[in-house]
Amino acid sequence: MAVNKSDLVNQVASRTGVTKKVAKIIIDTLLEVTTDALSIGRQVKWPGLGEFIVTTKGINPMTGAKLTIPKTIVFIPEGEEF
Secondary structure (H helix, E strand, O other): OOOOHHHHHHHHHHHHOOOHHHHHHHHHHHHHHHHHHHHOOOOEEEOOOEEEEEEEEEEOOOOOOEEEEEEEEEEEEOOOOO
């Protein structure tokens, strides 16, 4: 089962002792900062989780040829490389 935003808010509130209203502000701000950084082409690293990058690199799965693609956001789990 996927964890949704409401689940995140509840977990942050219960683990930190802040209200759900404050936890929602924290989650919203985290997502906004991440989105803002990616929108200007910056990489976003979340230690222990991975990183989001904006790339124009792609690979044709049939031929293995490298391609230039429209800007795409890619998530790379920690410990893996792109």
